[in-house]
Amino acid sequence: MELQDFYSSHGQFIGGAWCPGSENASVVVNPSTEVALGEMTPAGAAQVTEAIEAAWSARGAMRALTAWNRSRLLRRAATLIDERAEALGRLVALETGKPVRQAVGEAKASSESVDWFADEARRVFGMSYESRVKGDRYLVHMEPLGVVAAFVPWNFPLLLLARKMAPALAAGNTLVIRPSSEAAGATMALIKCFEDAGFPAGAINLVIGRPGDVTPTIMNDARVAKVSFTGSVPIGRQIVAQSAVTLKRVSMELGGHAPVIVHADADIDAFAALAAPGKFRNAGQVCASPTRFYVHESIAREVEQKLVAATRALRLGSPLDDATDLGPLTTSRRRDAVEKMVDEAVSGGARVLSGGTRPSTMERGYFYEPTWLTRLQPDAAVLNDEPFGPIGTLATFSTLDEVAAEANRLPFALAAYVFTRSLAKTHATVDRLEAGVIGVNTFVASTAETPFGGSKDSGYGREGGPHAIRDYLDTKFVNVAMPADAE
Numbered sequence: 001m002e003l004q005d006f007y008s009s010h011g012q013f014i015g016g017a018w019c020p021g022s023e024n025a026s027v028v029v030n031p032s033t034e035v036a037l038g039e040m041t042p043a044g045a046a047q048v049t050e051a052i053e054a055a056w057s058a059r060g061a062m063r064a065l066t067a068w069n070r071s072r073l074l075r076r077a078a079t080l081i082d083e084r085a086e087a088l089g090r091l092v093a094l095e096t097g098k099p100v101r102q103a104v105g106e107a108k109a110s111s112e113s114v115d116w117f118a119d120e121a122r123r124v125f126g127m128s129y130e131s132r133v134k135g136d137r138y139l140v141h142m143e144p145l146g147v148v149a150a151f152v153p154w155n156f157p158l159l160l161l162a163r164k165m166a167p168a169l170a171a172g173n174t175l176v177i178r179p180s181s182e183a184a185g186a187t188m189a190l191i192k193c194f195e196d197a198g199f200p201a202g203a204i205n206l207v208i209g210r211p212g213d214v215t216p217t218i219m220n221d222a223r224v225a226k227v228s229f230t231g232s233v234p235i236g237r238q239i240v241a242q243s244a245v246t247l248k249r250v251s252m253e254l255g256g257h258a259p260v261i262v263h264a265d266a267d268i269d270a271f272a273a274l275a276a277p278g279k280f281r282n283a284g285q286v287c288a289s290p291t292r293f294y295v296h297e298s299i300a301r302e303v304e305q306k307l308v309a310a311t312r313a314l315r316l317g318s319p320l321d322d323a324t325d326l327g328p329l330t331t332s333r334r335r336d337a338v339e340k341m342v343d344e345a346v347s348g349g350a351r352v353l354s355g356g357t358r359p360s361t362m363e364r365g366y367f368y369e370p371t372w373l374t375r376l377q378p379d380a381a382v383l384n385d386e387p388f389g390p391i392g393t394l395a396t397f398s399t400l401d402e403v404a405a406e407a408n409r410l411p412f413a414l415a416a417y418v419f420t421r422s423l424a425k426t427h428a429t430v431d432r433l434e435a436g437v438i439g440v441n442t443f444v445a446s447t448a449e450t451p452f453g454g455s456k457d458s459g460y461g462r463e464g465g466p467h468a469i470r471d472y473l474d475t476k477f478v479n480v481a482m483p484a485d486a487e
């Protein structure tokens with residue numbers, strides 16, 4: 001099916017039916033060609049209210065499902081996502097510019113996440129314990145919150161959506177989802193997997209619209225009990241402030257600026273082989289992307305040479321080509337922001353070790369060369385603001401005290417990475433780092449079964465792992481006193 005036909009036949013998903021949006025059409029652009037993939041009609045505020053009403057009405061149908069039923073539905077959705085992974089990945093590649101192999105990997109990881117929460121649905125345990133009054137019982141029930149709103153960004157439109165939908169549905173909630181319009185088709189195709197799995201009508205609602213039409217409507221509606229947001233720190237702050245009006249619960253998965261500490265005893269070849277693809281995965285548009293690389297001064301020269309060589313071996317090109325490692329940035333505003341950061345750093349005296357420009361080989365598209373910068377001024381924007389693009393910075397250190405202070409200097413505390421062969425150094429470094437997730441000798445910091453999230457300005461709440469479902473549950477205490485004349 002042509003993408004335009006898919007946008008027209010799908011669109012918004014409200015109360016179990018696909019329908020067009022009520023607002024003027026907007027164009028979805030292919031970031032690697034700058035050509036329109038098609039047009040879709042965004043949802044207006046009235047449709048967002050309809051979606052909240054549908055989710056509110058479907059609470060009963062979701063509560064009528066047993067945990068085993070919810071588990072079966074999630075398992076079916078996971079299987080469908082897995083079966084459709086190639087098609088889902090292709091949509092992500094077209095809409096966001098992510099290389100197709102990485103995009104298919106994202107679809108598979110989304111399936112794993114839904115599959116993992118299919119099991120979690122059956123492990124929502126309450127408690128029963130002895131009362132301080134003989135014969136009475138204290139019971140603690142875990143219950144769904146009701147209607148949950150999920151705001152999902154464009155950089156991992158499948159995985160980040162799956163990580164919100166799966167625990168919310170496993171716990172028995174209903175959903176109103178607002179994805180980024182940049183990845184409209186990929187999101188619709190993922191929602192279709194849940195529809196085809198057989199969730200009750202109204203349990204899952206999708207509204208793709210402009211923030212001004214969608215967000216205030218959701219935030220001001222007291223029927224929405226919780227909001228889970230992934231995106232930038234400034235928008236996260238706005239949503240937390242707005243949540244006060246109706247006292248919604250909030251989970252925030254915001255930005256990062258991950259430090260990487262490479263100790264003197266690290267395996268340099270293994271590090272360089274992981275660091276180049278790790279840094280430039282999805283063109284650096286990953287909140288956990290490794291960004292500030294601190295290398296022990298005794299190995300700095302060798303690390304720099306090997307890192308630059310490994311980076312030059314990466315293939316930049318069409319996201320639809322299986323051999324591509326690096327596609328374009330997803331939006332022109334991201335490419336422009338990256339370009340500005342690099343140009344300002346260079347004006348301030350930074351040295352470019354590789355990249356530092358748009359590639360001369362690509363005539364169109366929001367491409368930017370994988371870039372390494374060194375000798376940066378401490379106040380350079382790239383060392384302080386999240387680059388969210390293909391830029392890595394290199395600096396040296398001599399002591400753990402010095403590098404730990406530098407790593408923790410920023411208000412972000414999402415991911416951090418450490419490379420060493422020593423267990424003692426591993427523990428000493430990990431203990432000092434402020435981060436929600438830490439990779440030691442690896443850039444894999446998140447799996448379906450492990451908790452992902454940050455603290456400080458990087459937000460709060462955890463996605464993935466056994467902790468995640470707690471954010472979607474309410475606790476009810478029941479004190480069962482025996483009547484004096486009970487039989």
Ligand SMILES: NC(=O)c1ccc[n+]([C@@H]2O[C@H](COP(=O)([O-])OP(=O)(O)OC[C@H]3O[C@@H](n4cnc5c(N)ncnc54)[C@H](O)[C@@H]3O)[C@@H](O)[C@H]2O)c1
Pocket residue numbers: 151152153154155179180181211212215230231232233235253254255256286287333334386387388
């Ligand atoms: N944590 C992440 O995974 C993640 C993902 C995407 C973007 N970002 C952050 O966003 C920045 C760049 O992205 P951008 O140019 O799209 O920035 P942005 O701040 O405009 O938007 C970030 C995300 O929030 C959404 N958004 C914007 N306004 C919103 C609102 N009022 N209500 C609900 N959602 C809203 C957008 O659709 C997008 O998905 C990056 O610097 C990065 O910090 C973070």
Ligand SMILES: O=S(=O)(O)c1ccc(CO)cc1
Pocket residue numbers: 155156159285286287288445446447
């Ligand atoms: O692919 S993952 O490493 O699991 C991952 C983690 C965080 C984010 C948020 O940008 C995206 C992907």
